[in-house]
Amino acid sequence: MATKRITFRLYPTKTQNQQLHYWRKLHCLLYNACAYHRKTSYKRFGKSVSYYDQQNCLPEFKDCWAEYKELGSHALQATVKRVDYAFTRFFKLKSGYPKFKSSRFYKGWTYPCKAGWKACSSGKNGYLKLTNIGNIKMRGQARDWGIPKTCTMMFKQGKWYASITVDCLPSRLQTDKGAVGLDFGTYHAVADSNGNVIDNPRFIKSAQAKVNSIAKQSRRKRPPKKGVKASRKWKKANRAVAKIQAKVARQRQDWQHKVAVEIVSCNSLIATEKLNLKAMTRKSKGKRKKQKSGLNRSLLDVGISNLKSLIEYKVTEAGGFYIEIPTQKVKPSQTCPNCGHQKKKALSERIHSCEKCLYTCDRDVASAIVCLNYARGQVIQH
Template sequence: MHYWRRLHKDLFKACLYHRKTEYQRFGNSISYYDQQNILPDFKECWPEYKELGAQALQATVKRVDYAFQRFFRGWGGYPKFKSARHDRGWTYPGISGWKAQTTGDNGYLELSNLGQIQMRGKARTWGTPTTCTIIWKPGKWYASITVNCEPKRETSTGAIGLDFGTHHAIACSDGTIIAPPKFLAKTQQKIEQLSKRLRRKRAPNFKKKIKASKRWRKARKQISRLHLAIDLVKLYRYKKSSII
């Protein structure tokens, strides 16, 4: 899966370089459809891309087009080349190339030319799967699946107000107070300590062809996992409010 993630990253960089050089050298603007029509010839030159699926490759090319659209509309900066650790994964925009063998509670995810992968997790409401995004976060793989469904939520005749504060995670209008998790402050202290250790270790330098030391890679992985833990804790308020 890491190999596939790098292939999609290289395709993203190739499309970005193609657009950049065509405009700088010849003044030509390349559209999404221009690059999409090149994909068959691209796969003939690099056969390893045939296993990834046509729709997944088209979705990666679409990401490049979307990045340029955001830039031209003033919503973001100029698209940049991404390293392998900053490229999260790839997307299946349709039902081709993957299949979710689950009813919303655990199950298996089947990817074409890759095999079955066991899934853990439970969806609030399950339905007919439509798209799937494979995401890599420090130490774990995630599958973000969108479904067509008819959500059934418990309703009541009353109403309640929620206040997201700093001293309390959630304060309800009926007087209920939900305390914030204390994990966040402790984790930030650990990140500061590990960041100091990271600066003392040999970092990679691609221009000088210097590889990172094993201790530097180990410390960076620890920091990445802590950042992931903080992201999960930040969702605490929204999970609690959805339950209320």
Template sequence: MKTRGTGDSLAEFNNCLPEFKKVWTEYAELGSHTLQATLKRVDFTYKRFFKGLGKYPKFKAKRRYSGWTYPDKASWKALSNGPNGYLELRDLGLKIQMRGQARTWGTPTTCTIFFRNGLWYASITVQCNPTRQTGTGSIGIDLGCKDAVTLSTGEKIAKPDFIKEGHKKVKVASKRLRRKRPPNRNKKVKGSRRWKKERKQLSKVQSKIARQRENWLHKVTSDIVSGNSLIGGEQLNVKGMTRKAKKGKRKKQKAGLNRSILDVGFGLVGDLLTYKSAEAGGFYVESPTRMLKPTQRCAKCWELTPKSLADRVHVCSNPDCGHTEDRDINAAQVNEIWARGLERTSLDAELPSSTDCGSMKQLGARKRQKQRLQQSKSL
């Protein structure tokens, strides 16, 4: 059963819930649909394992999944039309006030209750058609550690100050935590009460930094989308970029670089721009970084000029061009050119071909033309 995927089905487990509630009386207050949603997650995990898409499921500690989900409108109701309102959990007899205002509201469909860092949260999904306002311009972006976001217009968005201040608080809280007795399961030693208290304080500081970073990235990406319907970025392998360094002298330097990359949120920027551009009716196009090499390519003549990380100014190596520009601004301009479909039909051409394309359909046509040209050269 464990290796072949044979055993009781999801329907058979759902039929056992009435008897389960008689033994585990603390679950009797929750509705059947809520418990069935948890069983559905377990069944989904096993299916992924037998398909080779994940590891074998194991029992989770309560800190890993401390909550439940209402998969339909039964047992709960959102008494709100967007701004504030109340959340009613009828099976528990609770009526909780909601804070804040939803940007787009619709028909509530599911509700998930979860526990994080000493507080309870409710995540409500609604069926709606979100829309955003956008402009008719195009822009390219380049992500970095010194300047978080660099735009092709020359504007640079620096890393916010709260990240540096937050690291200081995390360092102090971590030092206090190390002075307390930690738990050790092998030696059957429980963590002291002071250790648990300091652990909560550290988690609280880290959660605040994460929320501040997410809020800042939402504001930055929303401003970019509000004025541009076409945005050019670059493909980044964040997991590979933040991989731990091997044993050597530069291990601490690599750890600091990884921290700077994660502070800016390289992986989150692309996701935010993708869905926000789609809501506004625009496009977010990522250029192939390894092939295009935007940090080395000239935005004027398309010539490659090798640089090291210490070279912060782009000086084109082509004597007929001599273009000089800030390294990050030049890379952002290259990404914008690629997104607009102004990339050359072959990378060894002298000048980029000029078209008036601005849609994904035209961009796809240009790429197919480029592939056909490369195939004909190889033949």
């Protein structure tokens, strides 16, 4: 059994839409109340508040604020758990100190079990039944459907979505017996050890002209300031920019799935280098800030991290092998795939030309071959 997540678009009625927004605001206020409780308890009394302390306070909280009773105990506990996750990440130095959320931008809430909701669907369309709201039409199609476990309600770009996790038996993707090494970059999005390259689609660059045009109009409108409301035209311009950015994200995700399926359908062994993408896309503190910001934009446009994750789970699901080689140890971009001689290269050098054995090929392809050779050696040793 595997756990998969399927997102459905919801079509609530006017009354249901108002009720959903009201519930979203209540969950946001609960999140802020829990964050404030933790903050003040530690600052004033030096006492840390745990998730279980706040969870045990919920019955008394609902007695004081009766409007929270119709939201369901499990959904409220999940919101309290979100605060706990935020503080846990902060203490592990993975994120900043948790901030209060604005109800305008708070996305939604989660049902962590089967209580409070029911998905009446066979994997294609259907409706979502929420306690105290009723049946909401939903549209979408799942590749694999099973037993629904959790449901997350989300409000994005003026639309409601239900993200449902299901336990199912996944339909296996057919794969071949081939083996391939992959190199990810910006000049070529993907280069493999067979000499094939997939160009960077540059979705952000193609949409940047429209974004710049709307942003120019937005700068002439009245932005929000302390004690001053933003103008309607400023809000309209920002919604237009957000709509374009959402389209770019959908295009990128669709492209990534197609590329991952194309690679996995031909190969059961996939090797690539282990990349520290967080460090690679870090802001420059030196003089060449514009060049570094352009490089970061190109890396993020490809979405290397998500693409690698898709390839890994698809090939593993198909019964194949996914291997990440240690970059600092092997140094694929500096190593000759023919003789193993290492030499540093600048990013501008796009052709690998070995001074020792005179082997010549594309730089990214050479790196992919090195990854595959190392992975084959590791498989043989095991």
